[in-house]
Amino acid sequence: MIVAERKPFQEIEKMLEPYSKIMILGCNECVTVCATGGAKEVAILASQLRIRRKSKDRYIEIYEKTIERQCDREYLEEIKDTIDGYEAVLSLACGCGIQFLGEVYEYITVLPGVNTTFMGVTERHGFWTERCQGCGNCILDKTMGICPITRCAKAIMNGPCGGSQDGRCEIDRNTPCAWNLIIDRYKNKGMMDRYMEIMPPKDWSTARDGGPRKMQREDLEI
């Protein structure tokens, strides 16, 4: 899932300063699961903004709405009759949703209410960690299902580096060394011989370095 964090309240407040009639649009997918931009968070932010504006004697009208997904046209259609009435839309979706909303409704001011942070997992309720960088060329088969691109601070292909101590990364004692995890798994499976294979440098052209990516399935296109 895509994990995002809500922007600091002051930043949001400053962004909304010129407006008095806005829509706060949540997204029912990833940002709902990471408790950042779902219906509940929309309600909380709207309430905070109303309190703030009322105490500054600057009334703000806020329409709270959450749609299934902001990264799909069919769900964005849902707000086509209501969006026109608002001066701006503050989106609590990830960066994809915010941008797509702005593309579909070009004439509306679309503002971001969250900082999109990473693709990750829910380790436990209330705790999310990064697992994938979307490099476009998965090597998990060679690294025992642990991604050194994402989980190693240096993203090295043959590790660990000298900064690995007691299974921890030198950047932060609470961060496990990805290569230590990989080696432990090799050992547990009795496959240490595979660790001895040197991996060649990674071709980054499939990652962000190759420019914005796209995927097309002509058989699915209508």
Added chain:
Amino acid sequence: MRLSYPANIKIIRIPCSGRMDVIHILKAFEGGIDGVCIVGCMEGDCHYLTGNLRAKKRVEYLKKLLYEAGIEAERVAMFNVSSSEGIKFAEIARGFTETIRALGPNPVKLKKHKEG
């Protein structure tokens, strides 16, 4: 016991302090309430095991949300009182009312705003 506590306190019953959500309290402040005191059972005595402990964490989160919105965090507090402690409840009610009175009215009510 015929204990008295300030008449301006409105008691809202919920099944467990763990039922309290931040949005309930935010809405109350939006509506102009001056302070909210969440009273749960003693820690370790929760009938639902961890309801009051979760409420405690939510109150901390709520304080942050209110502070961001320009409302003093002291306007919200949580206390743990058992059902047999009427005297303690009355004391807390009096003390909390005094704290809120010292803070003055909710800033939402200070200005005359035009709605609608």
